[in-house]
Amino acid sequence: xxxxxxxxxxxxxxxxxxxxxxxxxxxxxxxxxxxxxxxxxxxxxxxxxxxxxxxxxxxxxxxxxxxxxxxxxxxxxxxxxxxxxxxxxxxxxxxxxxxxxxxxxxxxxxxxxxxxxxxxxxxxxxxxxxxxxxxxxxxxxxxxxxxxxxxxxxxxxxxxxxxxxxxxxxxxxxxxxxxxxxxxxxxxxxxxxxxxxxxxxxxxxxxxxxxxxxxxxxxxxxxxxxxxxxxxxxxxxxxxxxxxxxxxxxxxxxxxxxxxxxxxxxxxxxxxxxxxxxxxxxxxxxxxxxxxxxxxxxxxxxxxxxxxxxxxxxxxxxxxxxxxxxxxxxxxxxxxxxxxxxxxxxxxxxxxxxxxxxxxxxxxxxxxxxxxxxxxxxxxxxxxxxxxxxxxxxxxxxxxxxxxxxxxxxxxxxxxxxxxxxxxxxxxxxxxxxxxxxxxxxxxxxxxxxxxxxxxxxxxxxxxxxxxxxxxxxxxxxxxxxxxxxxxxxxxxxxxxxx
Amino acid sequence: xxxxxxxxxxxxxxxxxxxxxxxxxxxxxxxxxxxxxxxxxxxxxxxxxxxxxxxxxxxxxxxxxxxxxxxxxxxxxxxxxxxxxxxxxxxxxxxxxxxxxxxxxxxxxxxxxxxxxxxxxxxxxxxxxxxxxxxxxxxxxxxxxxxxxxxxxxxxxxxxxxxxxxxxxxxxxxxxxxxxxxxxxxxxxxxxxxxxxxxxxxxxxxxxxxxxxxxxxxxxxxxxxxxxxxxxxxxxxxxxxxxxxxxxxxxxxxxxxxxxxxxxxxxxxxxxxxxxxxxxxxxxxxxxxxxxxxx
Numbered sequence: 001x002x003x004x005x006x007x008x009x010x011x012x013x014x015x016x017x018x019x020x021x022x023x024x025x026x027x028x029x030x031x032x033x034x035x036x037x038x039x040x041x042x043x044x045x046x047x048x049x050x051x052x053x054x055x056x057x058x059x060x061x062x063x064x065x066x067x068x069x070x071x072x073x074x075x076x077x078x079x080x081x082x083x084x085x086x087x088x089x090x091x092x093x094x095x096x097x098x099x100x101x102x103x104x105x106x107x108x109x110x111x112x113x114x115x116x117x118x119x120x121x122x123x124x125x126x127x128x129x130x131x132x133x134x135x136x137x138x139x140x141x142x143x144x145x146x147x148x149x150x151x152x153x154x155x156x157x158x159x160x161x162x163x164x165x166x167x168x169x170x171x172x173x174x175x176x177x178x179x180x181x182x183x184x185x186x187x188x189x190x191x192x193x194x195x196x197x198x199x200x201x202x203x204x205x206x207x208x209x210x211x212x213x214x215x216x217x218x219x220x221x222x223x224x225x226x227x228x229x230x231x232x233x234x235x236x237x238x239x240x241x242x243x244x245x246x247x248x249x250x251x252x253x254x255x256x257x258x259x260x261x262x263x264x265x266x267x268x269x270x271x272x273x274x275x276x277x278x279x280x281x282x283x284x285x286x287x288x289x290x291x292x293x294x295x296x297x298x299x300x301x302x303x304x305x306x307x308x309x310x311x312x313x314x315x316x317x318x319x320x321x322x323x324x325x326x327x328x329x330x331x332x333x334x335x336x337x338x339x340x341x342x343x344x345x346x347x348x349x350x351x352x353x354x355x356x357x358x359x360x361x362x363x364x365x366x367x368x369x370x371x372x373x374x375x376x377x378x379x380x381x382x383x384x385x386x387x388x389x390x391x392x393x394x395x396x397x398x399x400x401x402x403x404x405x406x407x408x409x410x411x412x413x414x415x416x417x418x419x420x421x422x423x424x425x426x427x428x429x430x431x432x433x434x435x436x437x438x439x440x441x442x443x444x445x446x447x448x449x450x451x452x453x454x455x456x457x458x459x460x461x462x463x464x465x466x467x468x469x470x471x472x473x474x475x476x477x478x479x480x481x482x483x484x485x486x487x488x489x490x491x492x493x494x495x496x497x498x499x
Numbered sequence: 500x501x502x503x504x505x506x507x508x509x510x511x512x513x514x515x516x517x518x519x520x521x522x523x524x525x526x527x528x529x530x531x532x533x534x535x536x537x538x539x540x541x542x543x544x545x546x547x548x549x550x551x552x553x554x555x556x557x558x559x560x561x562x563x564x565x566x567x568x569x570x571x572x573x574x575x576x577x578x579x580x581x582x583x584x585x586x587x588x589x590x591x592x593x594x595x596x597x598x599x600x601x602x603x604x605x606x607x608x609x610x611x612x613x614x615x616x617x618x619x620x621x622x623x624x625x626x627x628x629x630x631x632x633x634x635x636x637x638x639x640x641x642x643x644x645x646x647x648x649x650x651x652x653x654x655x656x657x658x659x660x661x662x663x664x665x666x667x668x669x670x671x672x673x674x675x676x677x678x679x680x681x682x683x684x685x686x687x688x689x690x691x692x693x694x695x696x697x698x699x700x701x702x703x704x705x706x707x708x709x710x711x712x713x714x715x716x717x718x719x720x721x722x723x724x725x726x727x728x729x730x731x732x733x734x735x736x737x738x739x740x741x742x743x744x745x746x747x748x749x750x751x752x753x754x755x756x757x758x759x760x761x762x763x764x765x766x767x768x769x770x771x772x773x774x775x776x777x778x779x780x781x782x783x784x785x786x787x788x789x790x791x792x793x794x
Contacts, residue, residue: 138639185694190613192694193605194621197665203643204662205628208636285531288524293517302777303532306539309776310769311722313742317749318542318765321758326556328541360535368784421632423725428746451632459729464638471635478630 055155058162069161073154076161080168084177089157096150104143111140114218115230134226137218141211145202216468222461231465238469252441256466259440259453264473266351267449271419274358279412281359282366283404287396289367290374301371304364312361316428319357320344323429344430347446354447358425373407374400417478426452450474546570546762553755569763579757581764583737584744587653588721588768591740594657596717599664603712604705607671608697612683625666633663637729644730651734656727660720667716670786674708675701711786714779718772741768 009017058066069076074089110116115131122128167174175183184192217233224231240246245257289300307315322328323343330340343353377400385395426432432452435445443456450470457467544559549566573581610622640659641650649655678701686696702709720727724742731738739747745764748757776783 134642138642186692189693189697190609190615190618193609193697194665197602197606200658200662201625201628201665204640204659205636205666208639208643209628209631211639212635288528291524293521294524294528300528300532303536305776305780306773307535309773310539310765311718311742311772313722313724314745314765314769315538317746317761318538321554321749321754322538322541324554327554328556328558331556331558360538364535372784417630423634428724451634454632455634455725458634458638468635471632475631479627482626482630 051155051159054159054162058158062162063165066158066161066165069158073157074161076164077157080161080164080174082160082164082174082176082180084180085160089153089160092150092153096146099146100143104139104146107136107139108143108147110136111144114232118230119228129227131230132227133218133220133224133231137214137220138207138211141214142207145207145210212464212468212471215464216472218465220465221463225462234465238465242466242469242473255441259444260470262440263444263448263450263453266447267420268477270351270355270422270449271416273355274362274419274422275412275416277355277359278362278366278415279408282363283370285363286367286370286374287400290371301367304367307361307364308368312424313428315361316357316424319360320429323353323357345434347434350430350434350447354425354429357429358419358422361425369408369411370404373404376407377403413482416481420449420474420478420481421451422449423451423455427455432456450477542762542765545759546766548759552757552759554758569759570767572760573764573767579736579744579748581741581744581760581767584739584741585767587738588740588742591653591657591660592717592719592721595660595664595720596713598661599667599716599719600709600712602661602664603667603671603716604702604709605697606665606668607675608701610668611672611675612680612696612701613693625668629666634725634729637726641730651731651738653731653738656720656730656740659726659730660723664716667712671705671708671712674705678704707782707785710779710782714775714783715786717775721768721772 006014006017059070062069065079066076072090073093074086077083077086077089110131114133115136117130119130120128164174180188216238217235218231219234219238220231223229241253241256242260243257245254285304288294289297294300324330325340325342325345327343329343334340342349344350381399382395385399390398426447426449430445430447432443432445432448434447435443443460444453448456451474454467454470454474457463457470541558545555546569547565547567548555548560549564549568550560550562552569610618644650644655644658649658682700682704683696686700691699720740722742723740724746727740728743728746731740732743736744741764745761745768747753748761748764754761
């Protein structure tokens, strides 16, 4: 269709045309995405290949010093008088050897079965300690990680030895310990700054996370609790329990699937409603406060900001008591002649209440950020619109709203993600309740989100396997939401534009 | 004459309409503010009422019975020692906010200014890691802390809060990205190393974002309930944080005995943050909009 034809259409037709187009383009987008995968794979293989080929060169062309570095890390560096690097490599190898012999080896060898010898209580009352599946899985993951690191260190040690050999052959100056130390503040400054935080990230975030992802493929639940009992790999059966209701988890399978559907639906409904209600109401309030002719701007804003300043757990716990059946809100309502409202006890009212309280908590944030942006909209835009005879409503929909959407777009996504994981508001306000649906898994309630259900499954039920599966689903939802939107945001792609 | 009159009356009409409209807006704002501030007003009144210690159905105490006893008890009751929790939380928050600020700034600077192999990969990796619900890893973290003997102590909690702080680099990186790179280049020509550039040039220019990071990383542990409850909730009462303690006072069995004391404690917990906020509000707004405005 020609551009002119498109311009000649009315609004509704344009909308239909665009909608149609986006559907038409969708398969292409998907196929393009998959078409780029082999390309990316090829590139990454190339990269790996080039570093490996250097590694192989070291074996073929290296002298005995370099070849000895295959066994003793850093040997090549030491003989070329790069003592600092050399001894660090050697130290790493020694520590690694001790770790594997004294700690890691026993776990990694049992990793494929997660232990075979259960702990048994003997006749005389003593316990014969067997394998602990939990430790095997956790430290197995850690050990795999460490082995992976060792391979990288090994390769780089050999490459450096070979490099030093070649440098001496052509009489080039090597980088000695003193230069290395100096370079830590300059050329290798990223290593200096990031290595310690990264180690923390690995130990306390990445390894536990990988562990929990693995747990999703085991039957680690209250029937298989270490150290008394063993758990083992079960493949994808937890996933099929949750999705279709036929898996290993005994009679509760169908309940799990039913509960999952309800909780998932409510989580998404909640996240969408909470995000958009917050955004629009916050924006309207911000516009009113910033309107010309409204006085005491600072006072209004300050009153709202108090809610941000008070810690969330305080305000939410307080709210939960104020909204109780005989809480202060109901007292006021009955005094005014109304009937007491079952704020947190009736399923559908409780859902509305949660959304309302979320407004109470969230609108001030939106007001704060919108205020800053509203002040940034150039005044001459409005001036021009006024001269052209636009009414306030038109100005709002044609100037303010598009501008805000443009600027607030990225933070809307993070708000959406934050709402999916909004633990505090549900757990502290309703505790997930009310729950009187007999078909649901006992602990899940009507207002439970995936994240609070996950919490209850781990803390109350010890169904770690199902909790992990749910965690993976939360990840998938969040990742999809981010993928769909991040690619459209220019600021993510062109980070260098601003420097 | 007639024409002028008509114009004047039209003006008056517009003016009246504007006044009515503004009045409506004022009413709306007043209602809004009442709804927003009422819970805190209620909180303060409950914290100083003397006629009951439990959850009461009346707004004001009977017979003008106000007292400061609830506040005094916070510090004197040896069974539920609020003061210890308070010190714990303060200690945790201060340590976390210092370390986390340093880590976040270092990471943000590295990712914004230094070019090294794997930089983009690292950023993507952290983005993906951040999409998993953080609580998921708590069971394993608890075990790791048990292994090093910190599972029930305040220090374990500090470690947990700090360990992931690298991933909060995003907003600070956005800020560093806006500082002109020619500054770095000029300094480099004068012989400054990256280390010197970071401490002597970039950091002094980044006051707003430093204050924002300190504020946010202080408030995080101060108001955290989920992690704290899982890690130290089952430990001795002396290693609790205020969030756990206050929540314990509101369980169905306790709220009849401790509600007013909860309110007193809540006021006590909120005051430092409110004060901090009023002084640093400007930086906070700059922080939350700063990342967005450049979009």
